[in-house]
Amino acid sequence: MQCKENKKEILTETQTTILEKKLIINKSEFGKMPDGTIVEQYKLTNKNSIEVDIITYGGRITSLKVPNKRGDIENVVLGFDNLNDYLNENPYFGALIGRYGNRIANGKFTLEGNEYTLAINNGSNHLHGGLVGFDSVVWDAEPIEGTDNTALKLTYLSKDREEGYPGNLKVTVIYTLSNDNTLEVSYKATTNKTTVVNLTQHAYFNLTGDFSKDILNHDLVLNADAFLPVDSGLIPTGEIRNVKGSPFDFTSVKKIGKEIEADNEQLKLGGGYDHCWVLNGKKGNMRFVASAYDETSGRFMEVFSEEPGMQLYTGNFLDGSLPIPNGGTYNKRTGFCLETQHYPDSPNQKEFPTTTLKPGEIYSTKTTYKFSTK
Structure with a gap:
């Protein structure tokens, strides 16, 4: 999607002028890092009053407001309203994840004959980029306003051996909000040394708009005939298993909670669903991969991806310890994530699609989330 750049008309939070025929980005200060670095927040709004708030710390979506079937606009992603809560330990609420989304076994992999050791932050494994992944750095931001969509371009340079990864990795992520109520997340990266890359977005959705409610009554469809079984450390075993006849079959509409407590070894390992599905269709082709629907609110979300x-x-480890901005706490299974990505532990499993990126190549992928009501 192309946007016409217009940096001069970026509005501060206190300005309320609405420019006809141009979608607007509001910029404000969200807080300061311990070293004094300012964390900015950008609010993207379309003509239908859908709003998405993104902060430069971790490129996180802090709020995504969409209408229900009555026209009431409410936030549908879990998050906080202050920087301190994001600086404290939290389960990657709304964050950009990298260099490698998901787990790498024992925090080690071999590439071109060289073994690399990564930060260990999930049992004996490496998870979501390590101790200071892309979720925990401040990105550079460039807002872009246009007539059909509005976008925020985020950039970050991950230096050679950051968290153990080889190569200087230049990363660009663009969030684009369109007038058809689609939020697109596009990713690009280049490197000066052979490395591995697997980027994703870690929003937790609850389409009810009421975070005191769980997500078990959401209707879910996954365009996937197979999933990846895991071991006790949630590392894929290497098997690609058909979902037919199992609690992992979401090929037709099914409540998230229908079989989440089934007597199933894989569900017990994850404490519920915490697995990677093998998406139907060809990698690199944009296609439908999932949908979620909440009957009470009427909100319907469709996900399309090239991954x-x-x-x-399914928010199995949310435990009531984190605050909801308007009161209460985020309890178990009050949000679900649909993280489009390459398979976990791919650098160690040669049968999985490669996540290797070499100098001169461009890592490029995108995922979109389209919202409507029914």
């Missing part, structure tokens, strides 16, 4: 896999995580 080969998608992690469904």
